[in-house]
Amino acid sequence: MHLLDPLAPDLPQVPTRDGFGKTVVELAEKDLNVVGLTADVAESVRMHWFAEKFPDRFFQCGVAEQNMAGVAAGLAYAGKMPFIAAYGVFSPGRNWDQIRVALCYGDANVKIEGSHTGLTVGPDGATHQALEDIAIMRVLPHMTVFAPCDAMEARKATIAAAKINGPVYIRCSRDKAPQFTTEKTPFEPGKAAMLKDGKDCAVVACGAMVHESLLAAAELEKNGVDAAVVNMHTLSDVDGKTLEEIARKTGRIITVEEHQIVGGLGSAVCEALSEKYPVPVKRIGMKMEFGESGTAKELLEKYGMNAKNIAKVCREMISAKR
Amino acid sequence: MKITLENERDLKLMANSIRSDIMEMLVEAKSGHSAGPLGLAEVYTELFFREMNYDPKNTHLEGRDRFVLSNGHVAPVLYATMSRAGFFPKSEIMGLRKLGSKLQGHPSKKWLPGIENSSGPLGQGLSIACGMALAGRLDKKTWRVYCAMSDGEHDEGATWESILFAAKYKLDNLVAIMDRNFIQIDGKTEDIMPLEPLGKKYEAFGWHVISVDGHDFGALRRALSDARGTKGKPTMIIANTVPGKGVSFMEHLYEWHGKPPSKEQAQAALLELANERAKIEARTDAKGNASGGGKEAAAHLDAGARKGAAAKKS
Ligand SMILES: Cc1ncc(C[n+]2csc(CCOP(=O)(O)OP(=O)(O)O)c2C)c(N)n1
Ligand SMILES: [Mg+2]
DSSP: OOBOOTTOTTOOEEOHHHHHHHHHHHHHHHOTTEEEEESSOTTTTTOHHHHHHOGGGEEEOOSOHHHHHHHHHHHHHTTOEEEEEEETTTTTTTOHHHIIIIIIITTOOOEEEEESBSGGGGGGOGGGOBOSHHHHHHTSTTOEEEOOSSHHHHHHHHHHHHHSSSOEEEEOOSSOEEOOBOTTSOOBTTBOEEEEOOSSEEEEEOTTHHHHHHHHHHHHHHTTOOEEEEEOOBOSSOOHHHHHHHHHHHSOEEEEEEEESSSSHHHHHHHHHHHHOOOOEEEEEEOSOOOOSSOHHHHHHHTTOSHHHHHHHHHHHHHSOO | OOEEOOSHHHHHHHHHHHHHHHHHHHHHHSOSOOHHHHHTHHHHHHIIIIIOOOOTTOTTOTTOOEEEESOGGGHHHHHHHHHHTTSSOGGGGGGTTSTTOSSOSSOOTTTSTTOOSOOOSTTOHHHHHHHHHHHHHHTTOOOOEEEEEESGGGGSHHHHHHHHHHHHTTOTTEEEEEEEOSBOSSSBHHHHSOOOSHHHHHHHTTOEEEEEETTOHHHHHHHHHHHHHOOSSOEEEEEEOOTTTTOTTTTTOGGGTTOOOOHHHHHHHHHHHHHHHHHHHHHHHHHTOOOSTTSOOOEEOOHHHHHHHHHHHO
16 A cells, blocks of 8 residues: 555645645546536635636636525536536535435535535634534435545545546545645545554545554554554445455454444444354544534544544553453 | 714714624625515614613513514624624624524524524514513513514514504513515515505504604614603604615625625625715714714713613603
């Protein structure tokens, strides 16, 4: 696995929304059918680079996420490949019905960027922290859901999205995050990436929590605990094969996500394992509550989603009697 | 007990204090919205220090008027106004956007007593206000619903759904006040998604529409009283405001929609606001209608007086 040292202090700090925004521009250079839409949040979700470069293919919808999704469906039905970009809480939060029927049931080739997802949105508070978006997107037939772990992977997910003929949701974040994967790190939709092997337990994470999990694994290693770390970047159809392998090997799974523990990655992992190879699972994430204002760091600590707590949960699980 | 300001000079001084508070809160928070809140100081002063009936120490008071905020990102002006009105100590405004503070980045019903609805997502407030107005009417109450909205949120379909609804049910106990500042995040409203003629649209949808200078207390007061007298229709007061009002380098610029001032900018802003304050004091002194020698004369009405005022209204 090609990875930069997750502990290196000089890793580039880039938000995943940047990886998405830059890549849409590249895709549009090659494909004239690529069009971009936003809902009065161009710069925030990094659609402004596209808007500057391709003003004729950019459509500003105003604060109207429902209309944006419907218009995108129409564009797609008539042969275009729309990328619609807004905050995750509003798209898919507000326009879910349009996404369900016009995009999924209607098989529209539309790519959705939900930016500002997770607790790391920080001071804006609960209303702006998307913590349910994986659940509502993962449940939709025909929808592909990616939750990239860093900006480099967001780039690969965006390229992969363009290759899929159908609706795709790309979950992005606002906050800068360490970029620890490289051009060479494999990204195969539907195939979980085994970032670190291990035998005592396996941490399965997505998004920014993948890096936290690698930090946790490094800390555990100091205490003689050998934890595997798996990046589950595709959430629409979780990779049951990889899950079964690590479940057989470690016997314990810990899931970590910037999302409610119901309906998201944790649920998806439990669903897959219960049919293939049930082992105890601990889910780390929001325990069915709303977030609040604070810095990203404070919030991850308060809600138990930082490396320190991930390591603690792993240790507790290992020492618990079976 | 609610603090009522009747004198134009005191109202202006209050709006000026609120602007200073907004700048102080935002520079401390290091994130948040500047332009909208600064433009709304007079509207919020008029509503909280003159128009609405409520008790800051008894936020569940049964007969209180309901203030529904739709464009939650203008939280700083609401918090500054509420602290000045006695809902919570002024010292707490510096907690804005910090972990554990009642002053969440967007106003939260769960965190701060006196907040009627949690907001942030645009285009929800008017629906909630409609529901409250319906409930008030079902129960034959005389309290009124005040819904504060922005212009940008008129891009949302849901806003228009509630505009239709309010007219259908003839919600004359509902008055909406729109911050018509012609900006949103990505640019000027008429470039992002043209809204004009907005007043005519409301009229066509069956509303009573009043367009006012949102910085003119006299005009705001007349509009609100006109709304109180209007029967069989909801009223929309289009408050024409200057985004960033009072801080010259922010005025009219959409770039200040969602940005806090830096330390230096906040200092410059506070200096401008202090100069403006001195002018208000000097001007009104010359006219001879000053009260309290430069200090805000906050008239504390007793319960009886307030009740009398409320009765006169309806
Ligand atoms: C449903 C929804 N979509 C998007 C946003 C993000 N947003 C926050 S403020 C804003 C601009 C709205 O314009 P306006 O309220 O007129 O802003 P202001 O005049 O205060 O600058 C947007 C798009 C939101 N809060 N809610
Ligand atoms: Mg506006």
